[in-house]
Amino acid sequence: MxxxxxxxxxxxxxxxxxxxxxxxxxxxxxxxxxxxxxxxxxxxxxxxxxxxxxxxxxxxxxxxxxxxxxxxxxxxxxxxxxxxxxxxxxxxxxxxxxxxxxxxxxxxxxxxxLWKCNFLTSCMLFTDYMRYKKDKFCKEDNKEAGQELKQRDKEYRWHVYAKGIPDYMKADSFFDLPSDIHFSFTKDVEFVYTLESGLIELELEGLVDSREKWHHVAAISQVFPVRRTDISDYVQQHLRDDDFFGYQFLNGVNPMVIKRCSALPDNFPVTDEMVFPGDQFSLADEMKGNIFLCDYKHLDGVTANTNTVTKQYLAAPLVLLHKTPEDKLMPIAIRLKQTPAEDNPIFLPTDSEYDWLTAKIFVRSADFNVHQLNSHLLRTHLFAEVFAVSLLRSVPSVHPLYKLLIPHTPDTLQINYLAQHRLISETGVFSEFASSGGEGLVTLLQRSMSSVTYSSLCIPDDIAERGLEDVPNFYYRDDGLRLWDIIRR
Incomplete structure (x- = not known):
């Protein structure tokens, strides 16, 4: 037996x-x-x-x-x-x-x-006892992939969101999502708990539907006081510091904009007297490796959102930064709009405290919107969905490529469905409250999509193209390259 x-x-x-x-x-x-x-x-x-x-x-x-x-x-x-x-x-x-x-x-x-060419080979391994079933198994093996993909074609259908933006999977309701891609039980519980506990905290603090003005940035400590961390406390304490402002371009939420600057843009004509008033440095010398630029040109002319509460505003800044001998990245000039004009001055650290702070706040707002719609929504969620749906529609589950890639796709399609219906839909949170919501959302996505290159999706190439290989204290680069090497191997 x-x-x-x-x-x-x-x-x-x-x-x-x-x-x-x-x-x-x-x-x-x-x-x-x-x-x-x-x-x-x-x-x-x-x-x-x-x-x-x-x-x-x-x-x-x-x-x-x-x-x-x-x-x-x-x-x-x-x-x-x-x-x-x-x-x-x-x-x-x-x-x-x-x-x-x-x-x-x-x-x-x-x-x-198994590659497709191995299906028949595997059938031929049957002995005399199984030969009467050989035709059945061979036909099933040869047709299995096609039948599987036909079924997936019905379940995973493409849908056009807007011209110039990646297509995503069509699902008119949550129940249209194939059951195979639903969250795990643990993920479901975690998702609901995080959402509900956050809403309860806001309710207890009296901030749900609050219309009260905040007269000082420290008032932000009222939001989610239970979730305070050492990092959140540090950020609040150093929010105004120029060196922390510069540090965030390397290791904040969006380290994807900064690049080394070897020649000033025509619309950003700064001089030595403006940025180095004490003659300690010269632009000509520092431009050889110590000057960096953040250019938010994709926001130029984007229509800012108007929600039920107030008109909102968007800047399209240029930010010049200088790496000091102490390896700190310091902002030395900010222009909030792309086109030079009398009402578009270049702000400097020598300006009044609140003029300089206001300029930095507009830069942070611009960085938030570019991060959310380009680095996060487009290059993370929407691109991941393109690859996930293409994989499911094109490659049968027995194929080695499918087995290699499918572990990288869990939760992608359901979380994207939730984002499409709860965040970026007409009544979604982002569309309602973010300054780039509404009409601006589509415009910014289209501009971001048109600028995507293959090399910009490959961390080593992207770091090299932006001239950031040897910038000190760039932990996003250091961690990212280690992960890239693991995946490549």
């Missing part, structure tokens, strides 16, 4: 268990097992070492067949994978990671990746 040990492993997807009867059949190169009842209740816990007995060994396992028969109730089941240990001591993994909703028999291949 050949005894096989079957372990059913589950993911943390919400409601992934089933109360139905589960049956399995093992198929190998030398035969197949009888259809065997595994269990009646499959919760989220792993079910270990369930026995499947065969008169003799059935050779190398190729696939398993699973079916779920209704018992008292009709429900769905989401197994992660099935692991089978053979009497010879070999372990076979059968990844599933999909919902089983009906009572049909579903076949799942062993997890070893």
């Amino acid at each position: 050949a005894n096989y040990e079957v372990t059913v492993k589950h993911d943390e997807l919400a409601f992934a268990g089933t109360r139905n009867r589960i049956f399995i059949k093992l198929v190998g190169t030398d035969g197949e097992s009888k259809r065997t009842w595994l269990h009646t209740y499959m919760g989220l816990l792993n079910i270990d070492k369930l026995p499947v007995k065969c008169p003799v060994s059935i050779g190398k396992l190729i696939l398993i067949e699973l079916d779920k028969q209704h018992f008292l109730v009709k429900d769905s089941w989401f197994p992660a994978k099935v692991v089978v240990k053979s009497p010879e001591g070999h372990t076979y993994n059968f990844p599933i990671y999909s919902w089983i909703t009906d009572s049909e028999v579903h076949g799942f291949r062993e997890g070893t990746g």
